Structures are given as structure tokens and as C-alpha cells.
Amino acid sequence: MTAAVSLVLAGCGSSNDGGGGSRNAPAGDDGKLVGEQEYLSAPCPEPAVKPTQKEFTYWSMWTKDEPQGRVLQKAFKCFEEKAGVKVNVQWLGRKFLTQNVAPALNTDTVPDLIDQDTSQVKAAVVDAGGTQGLDDVYTMKIGEGDKTVKDVIPSVLYDIPQNKDKDGKFFGVPYELLSNGWWYDKKKQKDFKEPKTTDELFAALDKAKAAGGAIAQDGDIDFYNAYFLTQIAEKYVGKGGIQGAVEDKTGAKWASEPGFLKAAQYVEKLAKGKYFIDGWDAGKFPQIQQRWADGEAAFLFVGSWAPSETREYLGKQGGGASIDYGSFQFPLPEGATHDTIEFLPVVWSVTKKAKNPEAAKAFIAYFTNKDLARGIPAVGDNLHPRAELPVPDDLKQLNAAFTDTKKEKVVFMDSIDSLVGGTYVKNVFYPLNNDLLKGKITAQQFIDQIGPKTADFWKNQG
Template sequence: MKRTCMAVLALALTACGAPAAPAEDEFSLPTAAAYFTTACPEAGTKPAADKELTYWSMWTKDEPQGKVLRHAADCFTKKTGVKVTIQWLGRAYLRQNLLPALNTGTVPDLFDQDLTNIRAAIVSARGTRPMDDVLDMKTGDGTVRDVLPAAYRDTPAIKDDAGKLFAVPYIVMGNAWWYDKKKVPGFKAPRTMDELYALLGDRSVALDGDIGYYAAWYFDQLAARYVGPGGLAKAAQDPTGQLWKSEPGFLKAAEHTARIATHLVDGWDAGKFPQIQQRWADGDAAYLFMGSWGPTETREYLAKQGGGQSIDYGSFQFPLPDGAAHDVIEVQQIAFGVTAKAKHPEAAKAFIAYFLTRDLLAGMPAVADSLTPRSDLPVPSDLADLKAALEDPAKKHTLFMDGLDGVADGKFAEQVFFPADNDLLRGRLTPAAFVDRLATATAAFWKTQG
């Protein structure tokens, strides 16, 4: 799943639903077909004046997510009388379409994308308006504040520099180590790094090394556990580069990353995505560290191959290394924003509240096999372990790559971090040399930025 920054991250969330675990309140996910024939829920918030809104979407109309959103828009029109015009623009539209439009009078009322890209492209250009008032709007079954856990609405990742909410999430993505339960009987999640290394065994980890942030995940996962949420992005933005060397956790993380590299399958850095991921699906590797779209992509691959092969997906998180004090879990959210120049902000915000109604938002797991921020929605069975980890109150949420890939509009990761990380994994740099290179290259990078 190749991407530009985090935008294409959501591209892979495009598959039919998987079997779901029952929720405690006995709400069951509908089948994908039944979802689109279910009666539209009532709207808890109806615009007093706006009778239309324009929505620019990161999805295409034929993707499962796009179909769910189109259905929700049609229901919103039916229940409120507000006409919703949607432009399906794809993953790169924030910079290609929305950012250039901010200085014109032609902007959408509503838009969506992942938090990293919204902050880097639109919030930084002062193109959004505060969304705190949305929290007190009524969905069809409670207020937005009621249905969104604090972990997804009261976090620095979703607030601007003034502490104001700039977006409201509707999809949650995480990452994890994936394995086939059928092939690892009696599995026990590793509690230490030594237990992880013993579990991984010999050349058992699949990695499509041509995807920069896939390869970067090992170091950033470990480093975040040493330095805490925001620590990597802080080091990346240090104009002297010396934070990489003065914080000992970065060297420790590099040492563990170098050890993980010894477990990578042969050819991990010679293939073209998704060849190595497919080797994992075929059973040539036991473990795959991947985002929550991993089951979707590999299931689709096996279905196309035929032969009836399947995977019973299980997942687990990195253990906390010795000396690390931050039990983190990476999370990325796909969220709605409202533009600063929106002509119909009331309708846009009302639609956000409406879509978070359980019966509507259920389309994301039921149709698109995606996680949502609502804790009362059943979870696709292949994502149950990951959802439990995301909702573990002992874990601190941090952005994918700790937001490092949003630094300097993604240029820092592409020019500085990814090349150094690849050389660490290939054994071309020792852990100490890797840290030294980050320090030197970071300082040089910021000198060129003016």
C-alpha cells in the first residue's frame, strides 16, 4: 500500500466486512447488503437555516467507505431536507485541491482526511474552523461527546495550537504484529523484547521494504516507548539535531531495531509492494507488522488466488522494552473538518453529528471492515485484538510515526529519516552511527529550510 505521507494510508481500507464479535448491548452489525436497506435514523441535530452543503471527500464513490458516506448523505437529506453535494477526489486532494482553494471563494463546507495531513496541510494554513461546539450536538442516540471516547476527542493530536478541536473522527486505524492463529497454537503475547525475539524465530518477519514508513515502524514504535508521545517529532524539529544524541532512548531503540532486522525474511528490501506481504499471506513468513488494513489486503489477495486458503487473524503489540516508561499505541484517525470559509458550516457540523449515530456509523465495520471510535459498535473479528489494545486505558495514544512524517510537510521523513532507517535495517549503519547520522542530517536539513 504505497502512499504519499499519511493520505494514502486509508487507501487499503476497502474490503467487504468480516464476521463481527457481538457487543455487550447485543447490537449486531448488519450484513453489507442489509446496511443499505435499513431505515434511516432520525437526526438529533437539524440545521436551522442551511439547506445545502458541499463535501469534498478523500474516498471514491465506489469504495466501501464512499458507499457508506453516500448512504449517510442521502439519509441526512431525507431527514433534514439538506442537500449534500459530494465530490469524490481521492487521497491526494488536500494539497492538490483544497489547499490551493483556501485563498479563493470556492471551498467545500465539509472535508475529510487523516489528522496528520489535515494538520500539516490545512490547519497550518489556518483553513479550518474550531469544532468544539460539535461535541455538544446531538446524534441520533446521544451527543457527540457521549459517543466519542475521550481518547479520540481530547488529545493533542486533534487540537490546533490554540487548543481548539480542528476535526471530528469517524474511522480509527492502528497497527500491530499479525499472525495466523491456526499456525501458532497456544500463542502468548511476548512481555519482553527477549520473548519477542524468541517468538520471531529465524527470518520470519515479512516487510515490504520499498514502503518507507513500513520500514520505519520498528524504530518509531520502540523509540516512542522510550521518549513518549511527541518525542520523535520533537527531535525531528530540533534545528541542531542534538536531541537524537542527548536522549539515550533513541540509541536503545536503534539497538532493538537492528536486532529485529536480523529476523526479516530474505529479499525484504528487494521486492515491490505487496510481494512480501503476500508471501506472509502464503505462509512464507510467520509475522507481519502492519496497519489495521493488513487483514483486508491479505484476505483480498488470498481470495483472488483461489484455493480456499484463509487466515485466522490474531495480533499483538510491541512489548515495553527494559528501561522504557511509555506504554504507547499508535493510532491514526480519519476525521471530518469544516473549512474556515465554509458557507454552510451549520449544515456541515450537523451532518458530522448525524453520521456518528450508531446505526449509520455501523456501515464502516459492516461494509468496509474498518474500526470506528465508538466503543459500542461491534468489531470485525480480525480486528478485535487491535481494538482491545486501542481501548486499553493503560496505553497512551500517539500518532502513526509519532507525527514525524508530517514534519516539514513530509519532507523530513523522505529526505532524512527513511534513508537512514533503511541503512540501519540493512546493516549499513550501526545503531550508534544511525543516531549520529540523524543528528547531522537533521541539522543540515533545517539549514536548507530557511
């Protein structure tokens, strides 16, 4: 994925409702959505915390020329100008945690600051003891009077088990949030109505298939393929249900909980119905997503970074093509009782061996200031956790789904990709799920195999 996205959440509850509360405030109260040049040329805010350390090293999940990279370069310039702290940055891209950070943990060459989604940070760095607690950052002032980080970042976004290390300390501070959903072009489907039932969804898919193409799916991305099954399973078993099945070392829960078979049957119906466009499982990301942008399929199910990625693609293609983005969530299947929506925080983390932790932590607080944070929607066409910042038009429907207090919030894939260093999904879940989505096995075969393979996985762990 080339651009993470942040979303405004509401009514999610947590063990500590201090700070941001339940996030029922509407977004967009802080004025208009400024343009990129206006953002980049705006004066730098004054930092509330000026560290004694005068530099720190940051290894980035972004590339320099990405929208988030441009936002961060502005923030680094401001931090050096206002706090006298130089940021030594390496733009390494999405795989840097496993390719760069994890191998460096046992050396003295580690960065001070890193970022990625909580599941990846936990799997690659936290469980190896590679981060330090950031509870103190939440009490730091951000340069807006007496406001602190926890005053503007809702606790529902960070006070979650997936953001805590083995000592119960927060290892991350969110600055963006990911979600996922169905995407379509309103210009091409002017009479489209959001499906409210499973039958209505499949009717829409049937209509689209008859018209030339229903679903575009980059089948070489394992976690993209997993979204279908986990989304539906969560609606039957609720938050923590999938993780509970994974952590059952006997593997029995996969078969004893009927919701898993129902979810697998849903995915089997997608596979057997041949709703995915030809070549979906033979392409290389982002080829199939780009085919959706070109109009070869009606729907795309992927993360909420879809608008920024596909708009960038169309812009490079030239010709003036554009998409009027619409989105919706999976309808609640018959018999399911959990009206869920997935999210995943992208967080700042400070390494255990950081040589300049004071400076890195001060920057985290500084970047939370609204004058810098507004770059996420202004430049990145994404949303920031701060509720008062504007919401890009492309994401207003998705934002509305999150601010629906009736929806149960679940971390992406119930965070099973963070377990055991990510080895369970790699060795057990992803291969079976791919076979199911590609029609190589039935729903019943999926259930019959995943239970014993889960048990074998845990036996091999010792």
C-alpha cells in the first residue's frame, strides 16, 4: 500500500475513557481543507516541549515523495527551526520493519523513532522487546495552550490491548488510522444504492458481473485477500473471536464456533460466483487496482487508502480521468449479531535502544499540533485522529460509518497478524484463506484443515 489513511472514530469505549472520550464530535470544525501549497508555506507552530537533545534518527515507512513524506519534511523543517532539533531520516518504505529494524535490534545501530501500524510494530519489534513505553508522551503539551497529546487523541484509538507491550505500557502514539471497505465510482453508478442485506450485495455484484466486471482484487497481497473472511467472521463472532480461535492451541474453536463456517461459506460464494475479474490472482500489485481505476470493474474492496492511491495513478496516466469515490461496508449477514467495522492505528514508536529518546518523544508531541497534523488531510487526502480537522470528500462516507456509535470497532483481522511475530498468518491462515478465495477448497474443507493446522502450529512452537 502506498498511502496509509486515518479515520475519525466514535463510541468505541475503552478501559480508560480519559482524554478524547468516545469521539462523538463531528470532524471538520477547524475550517476549510487547505491546499498542499498553503499547508507547506504556512508558518511553523511553536513547540511546547524543547528537548535538550539536538538531533534524532527516524526510519520511515514512507518514501520521500509520498504525500505523507512531504508532510513530514515540513514538520522536520519546523522542528529544526523552532526547537533546534535536526531529524536524520531514512525513507525506507513499507517493509522496513522486517528488512531494516528487526535485524538491527541486536546491534547498536538502531533508529530513535519508527512508525507503522500497530499490528506490524507489535509483531516485528515490540514482542522482541525492541520498543519503550510512551505513556509519558500522552501527557506532553502540544503547543496549543495547556492541551496535551491525550487531550486531542481519543483514548479509543490508543488504549487498546493491541497498543500495549508485555508490561502494559503504550508503545505507540497514533497519527493516522486505517480502515477498509467497498469502493465504487459514483459517476459510473449513478443509481447505486448501498446494499443493506447480503442478498442486495450479491444482486449488485451479479449486475456488475453481467455488465463486464464486478470486483477488482490484487490477489498477490495476502492480507488484502484475508479482508473478506475476517470482515464476515467478525460479524458472527465479534471482537476477539478470531484471535480466540487462533490462540486455542487445540484448534477446536474453528469448528465449534458455527460463525466461522458461515463466514467461509460467504467467501466460497464469492469464489464460485466468479465475481473477481479475470487475472485478479495472476497480477502484481497494484495492477488489478489500477484496472478498477480504469473502469474494468465496478467494485474494489481494499483499505481506505484507495482514493489517494488510485487518484495518484490516474494523475500520472494523464488524460484528465477522475473518480467520484463512494464507499460502503459489508451488510450484516443474516444471523450475525455484531455490526462491526475495522480500523488499525498507524503509530509513532520509540526504540528501546534509542540514543535520543527525549528528542524523538518531543517531536511526536509537536507533530500532534493541529497546524502540522492538518497536513494529513490537506496533503495526504486522508483523515487524522483529531476530530476537529477537516474530512476529505472522498472519505466522508467512510468517516460517517466510523462515527456511527452502533458499530463495533475491531482492529484489522482481529489483529491475528500481530501474533507470534506474524508467523501464524504466514504459515496457517493466509495459505488456507487464499485457497478458499481462489476456489481451490470449499468452506467445509477450510474449517476441516485450519483446526488441525492450528494445533500443529502450536505444537511446533514448543
